[in-house]
Amino acid sequence: MRTGSEPATARSPLRMRLALALFGLSWAVFGLVAFILTDRPVWAAACGVLLVLTLTDIGVVVHHIRQGPHYQPGRDIPPYEPDHGGRGRLGR
Numbered sequence: 891m892r893t894g895s896e897p898a899t900a901r902s903p904l905r906m907r908l909a910l911a912l913f914g915l916s917w918a919v920f921g922l923v924a925f926i927l928t929d930r931p932v933w934a935a936a937c938g939v940l941l942v943l944t945l946t947d948i949g950v951v952v953h954h955i956r957q958g959p960h961y962q963p964g965r966d967i968p969p970y971e972p973d974h975g976g977r978g979r980l981g982r
Contacts, residue, residue, distance in 0.1 A: 908951045915944045 918941040925934035 902954075904951055904955050908948065908955070911944055911948045911951060915941070915948065918944050 918937050921937035922934055922941060925931075925937055
């Protein structure tokens, strides 16, 4: 919900999330190789799962970065009226 007090220069943390995901990717690959070489299949499988999750996150982040900025209302658009706890769509 938009309150009208958002900073005008706010930026998305996608690049930081990408950097952290790449850091996690390097550790997942390192752990996978290390546990395979030391014959620890359970830990290697755990690092493999972490590797797949990290690759998925990187894909999502890159997709969002390539989408570019989305429309944000300017200063001339008033903030949304806050919800005062009235009846919802279901009438409860």
